[in-house]
Each structure stands twice: as C-alpha cells, then as structure tokens.
Amino acid sequence: MKYVALVGSPNSGKTTLFNWLTGRRQRVVNYPGSTVDIAVGPVLENLSEKTFEILDTPGTYSLFPKSQDEEVTLRTLYNPQFQISKVILVIDSTQLDRQWHLLRQVQEAGFQVVVALTMSDLHAREKSMLSLEKVQSMAGCPVVAIDGRLGGGVRELVAQVAALPLPPVTPKPLAAWPVEKLQQVFRQGEELAKLAVGNRLQVFDQSGKWDRVLLHPLWGSLSFLLIMTALFSSIYWLAAPLMDFVDSFFGWSVEALHSRWGNGLLVNFFADGILAGAGAVLVFVPQILILFLGISFLEDSGYLARAATLIDRPLSKVGLNGKAFVPLLSGFACAVPAIMAARAIGSRKERWLATFIIPFMTCSARLPVYALLVGFLFPDDAFVAGLLMTGLYVGALVVGFVAAGFLNLLVHKQSSGFLLLELPLYRWPQPLVVLRNSMRRTRAYIEKTAPVILVLAISLWLLTTFPNYQLENETERLQGSYAASVGQWLEPAFKPMGGDWRVGVGLVTAFAAREVFVSSMAVLFSITDVDDEDSLRAGLLASMRKATFPDGRLVFTTASVSALLVFFMLALQCISTSAVAFREMGSASFAIAQLISMNVLAYLAAIVTYSVMS
Amino acid sequence: MVPVINIPLNTERKVVDITAESVIRERLLEMGLAPGRGIRVLRRLPFGGPLIVQAGTLVVALRHSEASCVWVEAT
Numbered sequence: 001m002k003y004v005a006l007v008g009s010p011n012s013g014k015t016t017l018f019n020w021l022t023g024r025r026q027r028v029v030n031y032p033g034s035t036v037d038i039a040v041g042p043v044l045e046n047l048s049e050k051t052f053e054i055l056d057t058p059g060t061y062s063l064f065p066k067s068q069d070e071e072v073t074l075r076t077l078y079n080p081q082f083q084i085s086k087v088i089l090v091i092d093s094t095q096l097d098r099q100w101h102l103l104r105q106v107q108e109a110g111f112q113v114v115v116a117l118t119m120s121d122l123h124a125r126e127k128s129m130l131s132l133e134k135v136q137s138m139a140g141c142p143v144v145a146i147d148g149r150l151g152g153g154v155r156e157l158v159a160q161v162a163a164l165p166l167p168p169v170t171p172k173p174l175a176a177w178p179v180e181k182l183q184q185v186f187r188q189g190e191e192l193a194k195l196a197v198g199n200r201l202q203v204f205d206q207s208g209k210w211d212r213v214l215l216h217p218l219w220g221s222l223s224f225l226l227i228m229t230a231l232f233s234s235i236y237w238l239a240a241p242l243m244d245f246v247d248s249f250f251g252w253s254v255e256a257l258h259s260r261w262g263n264g265l266l267v268n269f270f271a272d273g274i275l276a277g278a279g280a281v282l283v284f285v286p287q288i289l290i291l292f293l294g295i296s297f298l299e300d301s302g303y304l305a306r307a308a309t310l311i312d313r314p315l316s317k318v319g320l321n322g323k324a325f326v327p328l329l330s331g332f333a334c335a336v337p338a339i340m341a342a343r344a345i346g347s348r349k350e351r352w353l354a355t356f357i358i359p360f361m362t363c364s365a366r367l368p369v370y371a372l373l374v375g376f377l378f379p380d381d382a383f384v385a386g387l388l389m390t391g392l393y394v395g396a397l398v399v400g401f402v403a404a405g406f407l408n409l410l411v412h413k414q415s416s417g418f419l420l421l422e423l424p425l426y427r428w429p430q431p432l433v434v435l436r437n438s439m440r441r442t443r444a445y446i447e448k449t450a451p452v453i454l455v456l457a458i459s460l461w462l463l464t465t466f467p468n469y470q471l472e473n474e475t476e477r478l479q480g481s482y483a484a485s486v487g488q489w490l491e492p493a494f495k496p497m498g499g500d501w502r503v504g505v506g507l508v509t510a511f512a513a514r515e516v517f518v519s520s521m522a523v524l525f526s527i528t529d530v531d532d533e534d535s536l537r538a539g540l541l542a543s544m545r546k547a548t549f550p551d552g553r554l555v556f557t558t559a560s561v562s563a564l565l566v567f568f569m570l571a572l573q574c575i576s577t578s579a580v581a582f583r584e585m586g587s588a589s590f591a592i593a594q595l596i597s598m599n600v601l602a603y604l605a606a607i608v609t610y611s612v613m614s
Numbered sequence: 615m616v617p618v619i620n621i622p623l624n625t626e627r628k629v630v631d632i633t634a635e636s637v638i639r640e641r642l643l644e645m646g647l648a649p650g651r652g653i654r655v656l657r658r659l660p661f662g663g664p665l666i667v668q669a670g671t672l673v674v675a676l677r678h679s680e681a682s683c684v685w686v687e688a689t
Contacts, residue, residue: 061641061645064640066637095646098646101644179640186643200671207673211657211673215657215659215666308675309664309666312663312675312677313663316677418677418680420642421675422673423666423673423675424673
C-alpha cells in the first residue's frame, strides 16, 4: 500500500484534510503520456508508523465524469502506476444527503474505504447532532469525524486507513448507474442524514446573508470590481519589487561570472545562455505566486464561485461560461498556468474556446516590451503613456472576445455548454492551506515552463554567438551571427511593418519569452555595458532614435513603433504557451492552428497599423 | 407543472421532473436536485444572468436554459 487516494465532492474539505495529512511535503506528480497533475505527499511521520503517500484527486460529484478534471480523478484511481486499493472518501457532514452516493459508487467499484466526515466543527459550534455510529452502520466501513480547523480526527483516520484489509479483488471501473438506482441511493442518503445529522445549521442562513450583498445587482457588481481590482493590482504592484529583485539578482550573477572569469566561450555559455535563461523563467515567479495566493484565497472563501456566477452572462455571449473566468484572469499574469486552470471548465467546447483566447490576455511578459515602446512614443507624458497602456490591455481583451465569438459561431453545432455551478458556504480561508496550495501550483508552473525556456534560451545563445564566437565585441559578434543571417533573410517580411533585420531578430528571439525582445534590442543596438536598468533603457531609447536603414531613413518612427506594439498585443510569441496548449488539449493541430492564426493576425494588424500611420 | 424559472422568489415548490439532456440531468441529480425534493429560487441575477436556486443544502447557479428544464408543482 504505497498510495491512498483522497476522493470527494468539490468543496468537501478535501484539500484542507490533505494539508493536515501531509503538511508541507506535498508536490505535484505528472506522469508521462498525460496532462494529469495531482497533488501528492507522504503522510506526516508523527501520524503513522507505516509510511504511505496520499493522492489528492480533483473534486468530483460522482465516478461518472462530466468534466476534464473529474476524468483526472477517475484515471488516477485506476492508474496502474499508483495501484490504489484504499480510498479516503471525504464527505462534508453538512451535505451528507447529497454526497452519499459517491461513497456507494467507490465501494461498488471495489475500493476499501474509510469515510472522513469533514466540517464536524460546524456541528460542534452549533451544538448540533452528528452521530458517527449511525453513519458507520449504514456505510459499512470505518467513519472518522474531522475538524478541518484544528486537525482533530486526523490521527485516527490514518490509523483506520492503515488497519484496512486489502480488497479481495482489484477495483474495476463501475458499470453505468441507471437514473433509478442513483435516485434510490439518494433517498438512502436523505434518510440517513435525517437520522444522523441534526437540524439545518445556521451557517447556511449566514451564508445567504452574505449573498444578499455579494450577489446584489448593484453592491454585488461593485464588490466584484473592487475585489478584482485588488487582486489585479496586487499581481502588478505587490509583485513588482520582488520581480525587480529576482531580475537584478540574475543580472548581478551574470555580471559577476564575467568579471571573475572573463568572456571565454564556456563562461558566456553559462552566464548568457543558462543563467540568463533561468532568470527569464524565475522573474515571473513572484507574480505567479501572488496570483495563486489570491485565487486560492478567493476559492477557499467561497467567493470565486459567486464571481463566476456574476460574470457568466457576459461570457456566455461569446460562447464561454462563468467557469472560464479564473483561467482568463490568470492569463493576465501568464498564459501557462491559465491554460492549465482551464481544465476545470466543464464542457469541451468552452474549454477549447477559453484555451484559444487566453494568450490574448496581456500577460506580464509583454509589460517590459510595452514599457520600452510606449516610453519611446511618449517619453515625457506619463498620463498619455498610461492611457495608451490601458488601451493595449483593453484592446487585447476586446480582440480576444471577438475571436471567441467568431470561433463560437464556427463550432456552434457542437454540444452546448452548461453552468451548474455550486455555491459553497462562505468560510474564512486557512492561511497555511492557501499558502501551501499556491506554492505547489507555482512549483508546477516552474517545472512546466523551465525546460522549454531553457532549451530555447540556449539555442538562441548558440545562434547569436556563432560562427564569430571569438570576437570580443558583442555587437560585431551578433551582426555576423547565424541569427543575423536569419534576420537578414527574413527582412523582406518585416519591411511592411516598418522594421529592419534587427527588429526581425528581436521578434524572433522574443519567442523564448516576450521580454527577451528588450535585451535583444539592447544587444542589437549595442547598449551592453550599462548595468543600471533605467540608464539601460535611456541608452537604448537614445540609440533607437538614431537607428537608420542603409538609405538613411529612421527605423523607429511613430508608425513603426505603433506597429510593433500592435504586433506584441496580438501575437502568440511564447513557445511555453504553445507547448502547454498542445499538452492540455492533447492536439498538435490545435496548438499549431492557434500559433499560426494569432501570429498571422498580429502580423496583418501590424502592417495595417504601419501603412495607415505612415 | 411549471418550470422553476417561472416561480416567484423564495417560495418552496416540489420538483416533479427534470427534462434536460442526459448529462445535465444526471449532474443535477448528482448534485442533489432530484424529483421529490423541495426547491426555491433565492435570486435572479440582472440582465438575464443565472438563477440562484436552493434545494436542501445545495445552493446552485443555473442558467435560464438549465432552469427551464427543471419542472415543479404548479401551486
């Protein structure tokens, strides 16, 4: 018995229990050939003499999945790698009547089960009855009450799991339940709930009072805007100093390597290839962690379901539903975790649509590029610059929704989506649970993106270093490099949008990560030995203003810079995004179609912008 | 028999039938919205947004298309 699975309905307190069982040693497993990643961790040593690992499966209403993440639960249960025979079935004791059938399904499939009755603290607080004996005699398996606030009952739960005999036969997938059977089991659950659980708890009424404000036509919309603004501004303003810190740490390290060991080929490889590539991944970690903290907090409090409900109507106009809200919101930090979050959207069509338009959301990698180019257009007018910045955000959002609406028309005949969104009780989130969930998700993000970005960063380093690697001057080395040959070869393609071959190389290198464009420009326009970022930007802007084509025309004009902005607003220049879209949708043609159509759209829009403005 | 979408706010009615396509019907059953249970509409979100309905301890947001498939007793 190496693995024991935690199975339960959404909002049953499963993740809180997982935290009590495993503490901080949780991680994400992701096995080959699938997109599944689930939280796993060994049971805390002080809880049990035998060691085994707990798998936290996504919440599911039944063993007959109706969304991608419910399928993950099912596939996990029957995955030969885990050989699961024992299940901890998490039932919210206040929802016993509604979650009873899940127990019967898991038992019928042949698993040995211990029931964890969560939220027992709610009964205790209201001095309401909760009879374990009655539940146990009906369930025919051990039942343990869990206090999610203080961790009561966790030790006994582990002991009961360890004491379970192995099942006589290997668990098998369930044969379908006819509706009559489901209803019959349901009635059994209702009967049991009447006997074993006291009257309706007051927390339900309190929760209803909150809804009277938070789902109110006026106050609800206002609080929605307020909460989202708070979340949104914290992923930018709160994260900014941390991101600067990471950025300058890597800048300093690269610098330190060079000053200690010079500019030999090997040093350059480690400093400018590997270390700079690692920096490109890690610079976004603070922001993604803060985003996950915010989302976990709202999720655990019960508000996120309300937010999704409020936004459902507008999203339904373009073929999406309220459940697409969190993925789209995450897209403003980074498309990679956003596309992973889209798994929770119920229907395939809506998940498909959301995944397609997520890269239109203004991710943070676009920010350094915007800052440079907007700074070029309006160096002295912060207000107009801010206005333009907002315009870029809104513009991309509008294009994204128009694209969704258009694609929705194309795929309209396929199944219609559904909402069916449960609104859980409002509860005060537990800080430790929120923190550990967010750290685990952040780590999964790093593990997903790091290899891709590193490989690409190293290839770009090779392309920009060779064949003239022996040259001391960085600009000369680059101008004679393979990357430059590619750029010059591609120059005719960049002409219509006003760029020369150097801009072309910048755009090509931006496929490693968009913000690489800025450092590429710095190298291409020979601003290398300034280490302070502000003066780097100032120096770069100054040399951009002087840059000319061979015939003496300026490369960077209002028209060509605007065209570049439009291009960055719409283009999918991110290999990690394509890789994750490919893995999540399980379809290369989806990822390729998305990559091509977004970039063609961006390219055409940039050409139009350039020709209209010049 | 009337669809739940047509009943006044905060009045409890008994669910008689659910006529949605099978996935939605099964999911509603699994969530705890079954014939024979009492159901009430807690609120309707503005601009044709979802209905918030309650059945026992279940509080769930339903779109109009979904709510019009849940039939309750006429009085």
